[in-house]
Ligand code: SF4
């Protein structure tokens with residue numbers, strides 16, 4: 001007797017499960033969360049806080065906000081940031097002042113922890129949204145974040 | 159009669175096989191050395207070290223702010239809870255009181271992390287016993303939580319959202335709405351999980367009475383989390399040593415007494431309901447206030463020893479810091495739940511079949527980087 005009731009129970013639970021999958025089979029288009037990447041590249045928008053890579057924004061006059069204080073370099077857990085700095089003459093005061101020569105960022109080592117951006121006193125660096133970083137040569141992932149010939153924005157002090 | 163003939167004609171012999179390090183059922187680079195006799199398991203020997211990154215040693219080099227992001231890489235499915243553990247330990251050592259807002263947000267994010275981890279586990283559990291569909295459903299619901307995290311923290315897996323003293327930045331304006339939407343959505347999906355898998359007769363046959371762990375053994379092997387609770391061992395850190403805002407909410411500790419694979423499954427399903435209820439209680443009254451209190455740029459813990467434990471999705475995570483008063487810890491030890499839970503695998507798998515080992519391992523819910531660190 002239990003043989004037949006087992007068969008009955010088995011079929012019943014299978015049908016219960018299949019009612020769930022069957023429902024999705026019929027309404028599969030509704031509520032699909034799959035992103036059609038890379039076909040949707042043009043419309044894909046990441047969240048504003050998305051951590052893609054560290055960037056240094058410049059204004060129209062090719063000026064950035066980095067004073068070369070090296071706080072980010074110290075905060076970085078794995079030496080991703082290297083700041084090569086120099087002393088230049090401050091145009092306003094005529095005194096010697098620290099300035100960055102190169103802000104080197106090794107994207108291949110970055111863990112996207114955000115500590116550098118968190119400590120920067122002048123908000124010179126921020127998150128960029130780009131995440132398509134596949135390259136054939138690893139050295140292409142080492143970037144100099146300050147544009148050539150760029151200067152410190154006037155009035156930015158740390 | 160028949161068995162006798164087989165025994166005399168074919169001498170049975172024990173032999174070794176490797177399961178892993180690259181095996182789909184070990185969910186990571188874990189190598190199991192199986193001694194088997196036919197299909198019966200005689201011994202399971204886990205061989206660790208394939209993904210060892212010496213995180214504890216790295217912690218001795220790093221400042222206390224930097225340690226937090228390393229814990230993302232241990233149990234990556236509970237990264238927010240791991241972060242919280244280190245931050246709580248540092249805050250306790252500094253005797254720093256964080257604002258209520260931080261506590262509530264940390265608890266909500268922690269419970270969301272638990273749900274997302276259990277969703278992934280549920281999908282993978284089904285897949286391990288041969289039901290591929292669950293995998294897609296589990297990941298579908300986890301995706302919504304990942305979106306919540308991505309909007310607020312900027313990352314989907316390795317969040318690093320907690321800092322000693324609070325949170326790195328405030329929650330996103332959409333956070334509350336998204337979490338509420340998720341609760342509504344997930345409440346319709348959890349019963350589907352039950353209909354699809356929990357009641358399924360094949361699933362019962364694969365899991366009931368398999369891999370039984372008694373309460374005594376659970377305690378002596380140091381089992382924690384759902385594995386311990388399925389054996390009737392009340393070990394929820396959230397209940398016994400509440401941290402953050404967990405003392406303000408009411409929830410039931412999911413307990414079962416059978417101790418088999420099916421009981422561990424049920425405990426996790428029930429935990430998802432409890433986590434939902436915790437989030438519901440908190441989401442409407444996130445207190446106003448600061449999201450971070452300032453700490454010194456260089457954090458130096460006073461000389462001494464500090465211990466903080468939290469309940470991750472897998473069990474009790476302990477952070478033990480010995481400080482000599484400098485800016486780095488002298489020694490930092492993680493007591494990870496996965497390691498203790500793996501240690502009892504041999505005990506519960508011996509005598510069973512290879513197929514049952516896969517089902518048993520699925521409900522231990524091992525995350526290998528958590529074990530190897
Ligand atoms: S995000 Fe972290 S790892 Fe990357 S550069 Fe900043 S501090 Fe370094």
Ligand code: SF4
Pocket residue numbers: 065066067068069070071072073083119120121122123124125158
């Ligand atoms: S990016 Fe910010 S923290 Fe880093 S050197 Fe420049 S100003 Fe200092």
